[in-house]
Amino acid sequence: MGRIGCNVDGILDDTKFSQPIPWVGVYIVAASLACLIGMATDTILGICNRKFWFPCKYFSLNATSLTLIGVAVKLSVDLDTSMPRPSEQLAKLSSSALICTIMANSMPSLGAMETKDMFMNLMALAILVITVIVNICMQLGTGVIYVFWREHILLMFLMLILLLLMVSSALTVPTTKQYLEYKYSKKHEMAVKENLAQTEGPITQIFKDKLMKFWMMAHTSSPQFVMGRSPTCTASGAFCLLSAIILAVAMLRSYLMPWSFRFCRGESDYKWSTILILVTQNAAVGVGTIAPALRWFIAIKFRCPEVIKRSSHEKKEFRVETYWIESLHEMKDRPLKLRIPDRHRRKLAHDAKVLFLDFCIRVQKGIVLISKATRIISIFLVSSILACCHHCKILKPRFDKTVSSISSGTVSQPEPKPDLRRFVLHLEGEEALVEVMLKENHDATNHWIRVGEKRKPRHLMQLLEKSSVSQGFKGVGAFDSDKVPSLHPEEPPNSWSLPLVTLTAIAVALPNITRDSVKQLLDTVHEGLHFVDLVENTLDKEGDLIRVRKAAQKVWIRIDLYRKWFGLDLNKLSEKSPEETLQRLADTAKAKYEEFKMKNINVCLRASPSAWPLEVMAANSMYRISNTVLFNCKSKNEFGSETLFEELTLVIADILGSCLVNLPHVLSVKCVKGAIEEREDNVRHAGYIFGKTKKIMEMLERRAFPNLYRRGAIKIDEWRLIHEQNSRFFPFTPSSPENNTETTSSESSDLSLCQIIVGPS
Template identity: 55%
Template sequence: MGKLGCNLHGDLNDTKFSEPMPWIGIYVAVASLVCAVAMAVDTVRGFRQRKFWFPCKYFTINATTLTLIGVAIKLSVDLNTSMPSHQDQLAKLSSAVFICTIMGNSMPSFGIMEDKDIAMNIMALGIIVITLVVNICIQLGTGVIYIFWKEHAFIMFVMLLLLVILSFSASTVAFTKHLLELKYNYKYRLAVQECRNETGKDVITKLREDLMKYWMMAHTSSPQFVMGRSVTCTASGVLTLLSAVTLAEAMFRSYLMMPLSFKFCFGESDYKWSTTVVLVTQTIAVGVGSIAPAFRWFLAIKFCCKKSGNRSYKQEFTLERYWIQRLVEMKECPLTLRIHDRRLRKHAHDAKNLILNVCIGMQTGIVFMSKVIRLISTHLVSQILRFCKCCRELKKYSISNDSGSESKPSPKLDLSRFVLHLEGESELVELMMKNNCNATDHWRHRGKKKQPKHLIKLLEMSTISEGFKGVGEFDSDKILPIDCQQPPNCWALPVVTLTSIALALPNVNKSVLKQLKHSVTEGLMYVKLIEKTLDERGDLKNIRTAADVIWLGVDLYHNWLDVDLRKLSLQGKDPKEILKELSDSAKNRYMEYKKIYMHLCLKETPSKWPAKVLAANSMYRITQSILLSYDSRKDQPGKSIYEALVVMISDILGACLTNLKRVIASKCLNSSIEGREESVRHAVCLLGKTEKILRMLDQRAFPCTSPDQMACIDEWRLVHKMKNPFPFSHISAENDTASPNLQNVYLTIE
């Protein structure tokens, strides 16, 4: 018997070395497919959000995607495996085209990266590209790639050019971010001033117009959008399309013109059938990944065709300062190297300036080359676009003649002064305003389709005309605490506790309870958002966690901690007995949990207690408060304890939702320029979802007039304890404009 890896004669036994190769091919195909799916999701998302510059969210250049790319190009870097058939040779080419597609598709993603991440990712991508180019050159020399050598040579040129464009474009990200941040702060102050000066509009109209201004600023200053509309991104789109066309040309020749143009070798690769799977997968990935670069290029060409008659070639080929500003600043900065010898310091400084001068020259050349590519593309495509425009105008003319009369378009808000742009983009202002002026209406209407109908129905039962008096009733000061310490209240925990009590009451219709759960579930979504936004220091984090833990058990299992609420409601006891049992259970569990978590409860303030301790304390106090007023409620004709609990729940939710305007405002002031656009979009959707609620609240006056008071439930309770705290009267339409209601709270936080 021979040694491991050897035959009986002692020679190397390599018969099984190639057996795993087809599975390696499948591994390559899976990596390519993952990239294709991520690029497809970004493309679909761009179409859905009407962002035809296609921002990158799911497929960006990072450690994960770079690893996938390294796996996906395995066939192109394989130096010594024979690839005789046309599928094998095409798979080699498709891997090279695939990386070109990835670079062109993911270029905007560098806009959301920090300097350190950009440098690391560019270096990693550069290592992959250079390794791929070197390996392809070796294979062309050894004959592993024996056909499509012209296509490979062209793809290598495109690959290196895309890498250079990507590297130098990414170097401008930090400076453009800083520049746009300064412009945003200036425009923001202008928008705030305009908000203060506007009067006589209802709350929804004001919010909608204010959000339109903030959206325009956030969208046009989005780093991905800035990168996506740049001239270098347009050039990369052209190069990506050319690489995809090269692959298509090679496949066309291979499958349809093979007998006429060339002849492939006979034999089978070690990868066997898996090369066909890789070829199909990577061809799909190239097709999907080329959509975004193609649209970016086409939109730039379409705009250039519109303005071609209004701009001279001198203006077209002017180098904007921001392209080289950072390199110029680096030249002016001294070296941080500690060199004691004066001559060596001088030589090092001169070498640094020489390198930076070369980089400035390359950056200038790349920008001019990109502008030339855009200009050539404009001339090639302009005739087709003009023909399409003539057809559209002819169709529009015939329709207008058939209709007989034209309706006047409704006036739109002029947002041009809120469009943030860089040097050389002044002519894009009108286009960006035109393409995005209706974006807020689009997102608001999408939000309106998801209005919380159950919550709105619940809020109609609140004592809104009396200033949500249930906020001051759910927890009585006459109840002595179980021990000397008492945690503060948050909005969510009382709602969850009151709902748990309501679900435990006997003789309540199941459909009514189901409706209540739906309403509270919808309400808690907004309560959590409000509390998370306004509790910036996280003082109530543990109390909010307690509410989440309790509601999870109530919603899914009808359990408050380990008490079965459904079983409790079927025991045949009256409401008072149910309340006493819940109170006793809460007290017992409080004492039990205090013993378990004693080391935490002694060290921390009450607001930092464990979730179960806080939940038990809340149940004890609320059940005791309801028991204290049970007899007086019982004497009220036609008003059951269940109805009283529902009114309390509705009042707490309604009082909490008075903070919605402040939350919407805070979303517009996201400090991160990378996440500002998404934050404003969420604010617009939130406005659409809560529009009816805001109108409902706008018709009333409330006891808490300070934003800080309105944000805290304990402040509401404190005001309600005062004697005649506020005349909670309905505000009529006649004196609506003179009343100090929510309409006068502007969309700003100072």
């Protein structure tokens, strides 16, 4: 019997070694397709979100993308597999072009990285690029690549240029972040002072002005936007477009002019997979070039509007700003971390470091000047297109004004816009960009507000119309009564969401309630919980309510999806009478607590209620609320399902309304919360939420007592405490519809659920 891998003569049989190679080609196709999808997604999101500097979200420079790149460019580093046919030679060329495309696409992502991660990723990319270049040179020497050698040389040159541009840009990231963070803090202080001074007008207009200031600061200081408008990123877009053109020209020449090439005969070990590789990588290069090319074109227009106005460039355009070389100068002034015993050797090492950094500074200046020269050359090449676009922009407002005058007889005056020039954050040398950035992004806040307005929570708005906002949301103080004995000497804290979902569970379990009413309530609570979660996530800074909120989420999932409260089927409970339903819920909740107490008797007596299991927290809430409803309705002798369902709905409306009073404050906190990389998305999301809830804010302000937004309580327990103390800030004296006798101060704090909603009997 012959040995494995050997034939009958004992000679190694290497014919089987190449059999899996076509499937290796499929693996290359899969990696190239992943790169294509990532770059396409970022491009689409950039266009849809009006981020025309195309920040990297799904395809940035990281360990995953570097691994995909390494697999996708395997043909470029394959030294000994023959590639005789045109498709195979073009596939090697497309792999080189793909590297250029990926580097240009991922350049803005450098701004969003931590310094250590950024340089580690750049080091890995540099090793990969140098390896590819060395392997291509070897293949040119051995004849594996025997056509398109000029194109390969050009693409290798572009690879090196793009790598240098990325390294040059990375050196500025720590410096620009520190500088912009400092300017942001100063501008933020100024914005806060102006907002405090602005006390007149509706709360929505005040908040909108505040939002526009925060947006302009966050947007213009966004690290990816700063990187996207830099000359190095502009130049990378030009070089990426050039690499795509080189590949396209080679493709056209090979298929339209085959006589100009002498291809060899034969078949590669990759066989049919090379066609798939060529098609996929060409598609990846084509799609991936869109973002850098548009970034390049828009940056030219964005950077130099004076070209459109046919004004000449100034010499200061070729000045290297200090932030480009500041980090290198700081390295020169730092002592060596490596301690060398001999002073003379330490001096030599320090001098060598200084000489090396001086060389790096000169190289950095050269790269910046080349980038700026590329930008200037690009501007002159496309100046006619820019001038045409500018001319069309001038004509369009005139045409619109003419049409408006013809149709209405008058020209409508545009809404006055606040002056936001002071809140545009820019770097040294970007003074000419202030007006352009202001003009391009003045209406961005309005855009996201309009997007939010199209998705208003209609169910929630209808419910809040029923809330007792003018009486201080009296239902907030009524869902839990002190007359219900506690299960434990110490009660866990209440969140906004847990009483909300508990009341919803009780309402769903009531008998003789139509499915449409139940569905309407569940849809409303679903809409409301989205904003309640936002309030709680933002304002619970100490994290005291994390477990209570998790308990509410666990309860809500079961109610929304399965109509269950843990083990209880709420649909089956609705077959009983309202009194039996409430009693069953209270008994089940108490049983869950007792079960926990028996299993953990020592822990239960010592542990804080905040450390209880989620089920026990939910059971405690159900026990207290269901007993409160049961006790109050027994005292009134009223157990009508429809009446009780309406009462519970109104209490839910009050809880939601009192929670949403905090929205302006929450959105303001959200605008300034987080690192510099996150602020732009935070402000954009705040504008979107403001658009969705704008009508709600106006409704609450219109129907509320004075200073509601400025003095509302943050936590639900604070609202309940205010109601219990019958504070002057929330004066309400519910009275009977039959007789207008006023409730005394002591009585108003103990009003039952049924009494507060329908009046005392």
